[in-house]
Amino acid sequence: MRDRYFEDWAVGERLETASVVLTEEQIVAFAREFDPQPFHVDPDAAGASMFGRLIASGWHTTAVTMRLLVDSGLFGVRGAVGLGVDGLRWTKPVYPGDTLSVVAEVLEKRATPDKPSGVLHVRMTTRNQRGEDVMTQTAAILALRREFAQP
Amino acid sequence: MRDRYFEDWAVGERLETASVVLTEEQIVAFAREFDPQPFHVDPDAAGASMFGRLIASGWHTTAVTMRLLVDSGLFGVRGAVGLGVDGLRWTKPVYPGDTLSVVAEVLEKRATPDKPSGVLHVRMTTRNQRGEDVMTQTAAILALRREFAQP
Numbered sequence: 027m028r029d030r031y032f033e034d035w036a037v038g039e040r041l042e043t044a045s046v047v048l049t050e051e052q053i054v055a056f057a058r059e060f061d062p063q064p065f066h067v068d069p070d071a072a073g074a075s076m077f078g079r080l081i082a083s084g085w086h087t088t089a090v091t092m093r094l095l096v097d098s099g100l101f102g103v104r105g106a107v108g109l110g111v112d113g114l115r116w117t118k119p120v121y122p123g124d125t126l127s128v129v130a131e132v133l134e135k136r137a138t139p140d141k142p143s144g145v146l147h148v149r150m151t152t153r154n155q156r157g158e159d160v161m162t163q164t165a166a167i168l169a170l171r172r173e174f175a176q177p
Numbered sequence: 178m179r180d181r182y183f184e185d186w187a188v189g190e191r192l193e194t195a196s197v198v199l200t201e202e203q204i205v206a207f208a209r210e211f212d213p214q215p216f217h218v219d220p221d222a223a224g225a226s227m228f229g230r231l232i233a234s235g236w237h238t239t240a241v242t243m244r245l246l247v248d249s250g251l252f253g254v255r256g257a258v259g260l261g262v263d264g265l266r267w268t269k270p271v272y273p274g275d276t277l278s279v280v281a282e283v284l285e286k287r288a289t290p291d292k293p294s295g296v297l298h299v300r301m302t303t304r305n306q307r308g309e310d311v312m313t314q315t316a317a318i319l320a321l322r323r324e325f326a327q328p
Contacts, residue, residue: 056240059240060241060244061240061244062244063256064256065258075256076258085236085243088236089236092212092236093210093211093213096212096214101214103215104226105216105217105226106214107216110265112264112265114261114263115260176225
């Protein structure tokens with residue numbers, strides 16, 4: 027993975043990550059640890075819920091989305107720091123066996139003179155194997171400026 | 178844990194969860210799986226970063242926050258469905274050994290006649306052992322209305 031600085035991001039830039047399958051085992055394991063609601067951990071209770079079957083925790087979808095983005099190299103070898111997220115929407119359920127991938131689009135970048143980092147606004151859309159958006163969000167990300175980087 | 182319906186939520190209601198310690202092992206394990214950036218997984222690289230030491234992935238903080246809220250009983254035994262989040266801000270780093278707890282405040286509730294669920298807006302503030310806010314967010318949550326509940 028290469029280094030990547032604020033200057034390397036371009037407004038309008040668009041990246042599509044690799045994809046990953048979410049298994050029932052992974053969905054249940056994540057939810058047992060972090061979101062043990064019946065429709066995430068118990069197939070019988072999930073069957074009686076409005077979803078009709080197990081669905082992934084929305085926080086599992088955010089975590090898997092982050093992993094796909096990190097692996098894509100978008101944040102570079104040193105990483106980039108998330109300041110916050112707006113417009114996070116879980117638009118479709120994620121079911122066991124679904125394959126997720128992410129599209130990232132750079133909406134805006136802003137730097138202040140003398141500040142070592144600039145702020146990027148990036149829209150991230152997580153999709154399933156049917157091309158449906160399952161989650162959307164717009165993140166504010168802090169990225170180091172090249173001239174302030176230490177060797 | 179008791180059942181809990183849309184009607185059981187009151188605007189202005191405020192709940193404080195139990196607390197939990199995040200260990201270095203947990204922070205590194207979560208980040209290795211979901212957010213393997215150097216300042217989350219590698220103590221040496223983290224020491225050279227702007228943080229000076231390991232910090233938790235922001236997505237780990239969201240996941241732990243969810244667990245504290247579920248365990249508090251706020252969502253009831255059947256659970257409640259997250260539609261989305263706005264204003265998610267990671268306002269302070271979370272370090273190994275930090276103790277987190279969450280305050281939830283009901284801002285607004287809205288139901289539409291004949292719809293089986295209503296929408297709640299809940300502000301969630303995650304704090305550390307020094308009383309500092311480390312993360313804030315406002316969630317939109319779908320909760321079943323009592324008259325539509327199946328026995």
